[in-house]
Amino acid sequence: MTDHNEHPNQFALLRQRRFAPFFWTQFSGAANDNLFKFAFTVMVTYQLSVAWLPPAMAGLVIGALFILPFLLFSATSGQLTDKLPKTQVIRFVKNLEIAIMAVAALGFLTDDVGLQVPLLLACTFLMGLHSTLFGPVKFAYLPQVLHERELTGGNGMVEMGTFVAILLGNIVGGLLIALPGVGRTYVAVGCVALALLGRLAAQGIPQLPATDPQLRINWNPVSETWRNLKLAHGNTVVFRSLLGISWMWFFGAVFLSQFPSLAKEVLHGDEHVASLLLVVFSIGIATGSLLCEVLSRRQVEIGLVPLGAIGMSVFGVDLYFALRGLPASSLLGLSEFLARPAHWRVMADLVLLALSAGLYSVPMYALIQLRSPATHRARIIAANNILNALFMIASSLIAGSLLGAGFTVPQVFLFVALANAAVGLYIFLLVPEYLLRFIAWVLSHFVYRFRVRGDAHIPLGGPAVLVCNHVSFVDAILLMAASPRPIRFVMDHRIFRVPVLGWLFRLAKAIPIAPQKEDPAAYASAMAAAGQVLREGDLLGIFPEGAITRDGSLQAFKGGVAKILAQARADGLAVPVVPMALTNLWGSYFSRIESGGAMVRPFRRGAFSRVGLNVGPALAAQAATPEALQGAVAALLAQQPGQ
Template identity: 55%
Template sequence: MSQSSQFALLAQRRFGPFFWTQFLGAFNDNVFKTALLTILTYEALSWTTLDPSLLNNLIPGLFILPFLLFSATAGQLADKFEKSRIARYVKVLEIAIMTIAAAGWMTHNLWLLVAAVAGMGLHSTLFGPVKYAYLPQQLKPEELVGGNGVIEMGTFVGILLGEVLGAVLVLHKPWGVELVAGGTIAIAVLGWLTSRRIPLSPAPEPDLKINWNPVTETIRNINFTRQNRPVFLSVLGNSWFWFYGAILLAQFPVYAKDYLHGDHSVFVLLLTVFSLGIGAGSLLCERLSGHKVEIGLVPFGSIGLSVFGFDLYLASLGYTNTATVDMAGFIAQQGSWRILFDCVMIGVFGGFYIVPLFALIQTRCDRNHVSRTIAGMNIMNAMFMVVAALVAMALLKAGFTIPQIFMATALLNAVVATYIFSLVPEFLMRFLAWLLIHTVHRVHTVDTARIPEEGPAVLVCNHVSYVDAIVIMAASPRPIRFVMDHRIFKIPVLSWIFRTAKAIPISSAKEDPWLMEKAFVDIAQALHEGELVCIFPEGKLTSNGEINPFKTGIMKIIERSPVPVIPMALRGLWGSMLTRSDGNPFHRSFKRGPFSRLSLVVGTPVPPAQATPESLQAQVASLRGDWK
């Protein structure tokens, strides 16, 4: 896929109408909610006597309450019924809700508007499982990260435009309220029209019997998701992001008004830069991930959320203006650019964090249970967002300032991220591998699509350096079980990475016959379970850059497990710091320079009957060529 191909999806019927339906839903949600929050922040006395800070945390909480109550049912409906039909029904519901909201706007009835907030929460609850289950059904695996990135970009651009339009329209005198009332109905109708072009997306389980009890179905959904540990912890990580974002965004109206001393245009500016950051981060994921599901970006995103969240607290302390300013006046103030930069970067790293998590959940969960898994995730998201609203209100009541809430959230994010990544070290391991091939080396991959998307296979590769396994792991779209010399397996620091990747240590029969036999048993078990296994048939690192003779271990493996064998070749690693070439390793690395180029080339799969050490060595040598 080219870098622009994720946007080419917009021209295709399998993606375009669905994207615009989702975009318009997010847009309309935020025109309505932001208009309501803005009027309650800047003209509160004409609508209610309740405290604006309390309302700014209460209203988002009411919006997500339906996620808690109805997500389990929504997930079942999305697995049982055809998805384009559900999308059309949901859009009809949106038109009805916006009509109720219009009555609230015209009569200044706050409680009708609050009811509409809950109604739009129900709208999003019903559409959520359809949205994320639709994508893996319609997109190819190599399109999934790009497609998710475009959806997330579209969602946050829709949020941004909705927030800007809602804040601007509602304060437009003298017709602000009327413009919001009519505009939200018109957007809902437009969303219904785009939903009519969404192509058929068959139900994975049309015979599913609906359990209408939300409590028991919620428990069953969460328990089912827990059976797949990486998926469950990805769901928790996703929910934590919404906790973080909910606390941050709920403070923006009062933060802009009371701490930055800005009018509503400053609030709009904060929302704008944050949303642009999310959109940019979501789109960058495809390039940074190499068009595959790269969960190594998740720790990278989490680090950025903490660093820039904490710096937003520091930047807020350094902002000294006390005079009321508009957007232009705020930008002219000392310290304003640092605040805006922090908001942008929180958004960018939020995109790095959330897009790979969505793609991982979509690709690794049971395909017949995608909608219910997404529903379970939405339930968890709702729980975390309700807790976020309660925590923010409790902190405000305890005397925390809004900048102090930013600091506390950033520090808490670091603690939670450390805990999650300690439970599933695959995230951190992939991050280290991703970091290696984007800093020390620039890796060019050739024909990695030949690595099968599912099912067992043995990968064979030349052995050049101590980081061969990490380079291959970072370039592969799937987890790989590496077989490696037990001495390399025990190297400090690298050993932790290899253990986390469930590498299989092996020795020669002369050194440790028991360990050798155990390795072959573990290899057979891994292949039986449909995993990829990678071996270095030379049995040792090259000492001169040339390929050593392949040993007969590959024959023993395919005799037990007759699976395809895929030859691969590493090019360009010889002479780097972690090879056995002559001379000072630091001098070699300095001579090569930063971002040195290397390549991984994947050959065509070889049937097990034709896989001999000699033929495989010849193919690996041909793939490598003269570039060591």
């Protein structure tokens, strides 16, 4: 696996064989899906007269037929992806796409309406099946070829590519089918050409071994769907993330489905205005997806999820107010629409709302990929696709019910934005890791300018002990911001009495410890809990000085860490110990100073003061004596910037 430091950013992945052919394969598939669907919808709506498929129903029927395979076959496709080499599955799916598009081309070219529409409806269902088979591969492939610190960037590129492909497919499909006399021929040629280009790109995807070749396929979609959902439910963080992603699709589907009605009935614009709204929304999603790597320091930063959720609600509510006061007018063309300043607020809300959705979804996808077992990853992604389909169907039913009850389109948007705030709060309280990482992200970006050096020394898997100097009341939060994995901290019991911070540390399941002479029972309980953290394969954070420094200097390390390591050796665990040093934090608001306590004078060192964390190579457990660890941390403290 290529080291994540070998390229500067996510765009460089497009020059690498492990990513580029896969990216263009999924891009061409998403573009073809939407070129075909939109061209077919426009043709049935404007160019044909089909008594049993009126124009008002055409979009709903085509959309439902496309989603149906996700409900029927996602469980099976997840099993196939885990059992077979992913390259083999991808190439089979692209071969299937060529066959489907060849049949679709015949459908577009025939003049027999009685044959044409049923044939294209069948192809719609089959293209849904094509996407169903490709879905688990799409997200299970990335963690097999990308380093953990590349996952956010890789997912951001895929999410961006998907929405750009959807946008281009819709635009090109609409333009081609509208060409007088030759439109259907051009659509037929375009669909087949995109399928062939996708298959050509798939040929360049490197061979990968199957993750679970001994898996026995269960062909019963009902029982396997239930089994996949139970499998995903076994990991609380993963399952709640699946629900969070499915909610994002619910949220987005409400907005996307109402764009034509919003453009015509509320904004008083023509069909070009409706297309503009789709362009603005797609640009927002793509931008948010690409920003994730920049904002996350190239790690899986789920602290961005609450930020995205806040943006989705704030800009959704503002969109309601921006739409509420628009005056009635005659039908506006694109230039007339853009000439009105009030419409720019609407577009700003849409692009920021979509950008927030990108920030919300990409880290969740990366977290699912990172936390799911490799042997079951595709089946968990398949469970996500099933939930996505169910949530999108629910969004159509709920939005339709609200509109039928007399709600206006802006009121539907307001309802969904407020519901998003409630859903977000519910998820973040159920899975505190999201909220904690968000607080850590805010602290490390907006209170301090936080720079981490040597973070590659933090193990990406297995148990480890992190030892660090203790400078302030927010040391643990800064270490959370630096680590790609959750950390359970052993902390002085007195810090739990500090308002707000005490609540946060209890939320983080920090382990309170008291001196053995002061409270032997609390000390023994803390040591037992620390040992359990390591037995479960997690990270344990310790501040061996035992208390926050009062003069800024490094204090002597106590022997608690040695006892924890001795217990780990007795349990048969080889636990590395990673030394860390927080720098330039002494004298800031959350640290003590010689002339007074902590948190007594805000901004006493100014806003955005620069602090750092230096991480050193791990020490083997047998070499990690308190003296050796203190020496390693002291050496890290002495490092100059850039070392």
